[in-house]
Amino acid sequence: MNIYEYQRLVGKIDDIPELKDEFITVYDVKSHKQVVQFCILLGEHLIELTGFSPINEITASFEAMIRWMNGEVNYHEARNLSLQISRIARDEKDIMKVRFLRTMAQIAASPHVKYHGLWATDFAVTLVNRMDPGNMDAVRQERRMHIELLKKV
Numbered sequence: 001m002n003i004y005e006y007q008r009l010v011g012k013i014d015d016i017p018e019l020k021d022e023f024i025t026v027y028d029v030k031s032h033k034q035v036v037q038f039c040i041l042l043g044e045h046l047i048e049l050t051g052f053s054p055i056n057e058i059t060a061s062f063e064a065m066i067r068w069m070n071g072e073v074n075y076h077e078a079r080n081l082s083l084q085i086s087r088i089a090r091d092e093k094d095i096m097k098v099r100f101l102r103t104m105a106q107i108a109a110s111p112h113v114k115y116h117g118l119w120a121t122d123f124a125v126t127l128v129n130r131m132d133p134g135n136m137d138a139v140r141q142e143r144r145m146h147i148e149l150l151k152k153v
Contacts, residue, residue: 013122014129014136019143020121026150027118033069035117037153039110040065042117045145046124050131052100057084061108068111075111082108082116099127121146 027035040062047054054062061081067073082105089101106120124146125139132138 011126013125014134014139015122015125016136016140016143019140019147023121023143023147023150024118026147030150030153032111032114034153035114035150036065036069036110038150039107039117039120041149041152042120042124042146043104043107045149046100046103046127050096050100050127052097054104055085055088057081057088058104058108061085061104065108065111078108078110079112082106082112096127096130099123099130103127 030038043054043058043062047058061078064073064078064081068075068078085101085105085108089098089105092098092101103120103123103126106116106123109116110120121143125142128135128138128142
């Protein structure tokens with residue numbers, strides 16, 4: 001699988017390829033821990049963007065991610081929470097919440113594999129696609145936010 005083209009499981013993405021490429025350029029030089037730190041920032045951003053209250057599993061995943069970055073636990077705790085969030089998404093009927101939860105599941109899985117941080121951004125773009133269909137300015141703004149958040153870590 002080409003990690004940079006993770007659209008099969010995400011579905012169609014209305015994206016800005018040059019901004020995704022710019023994100024990948026920054027992503028490629030970041031450490032695994034920096035990507036996990038970015039993922040926490042991305043999750044917080046998406047909670048604010050959507051207005052959805054984080055469920056207990058999301059809050060617990062952020063805490064597990066911090067413990068992983070501090071070397072207190074292995075990746076299993078966060079990955080298991082990611083799987084729980086995915087199960088919740090399967091039962092959700094609201095497509096916006098499904099996209100939100102699937103994005104949060106990718107974020108939570110980032111201690112397991114660095115690439116989940118990259119894939120989470122594609123999921124986030126599909127969330128923006130659903131929030132405001134056809135609005136490429138919203139997609140552009142979201143991708144720029146990803147780049148800025150990643151540069152901060």
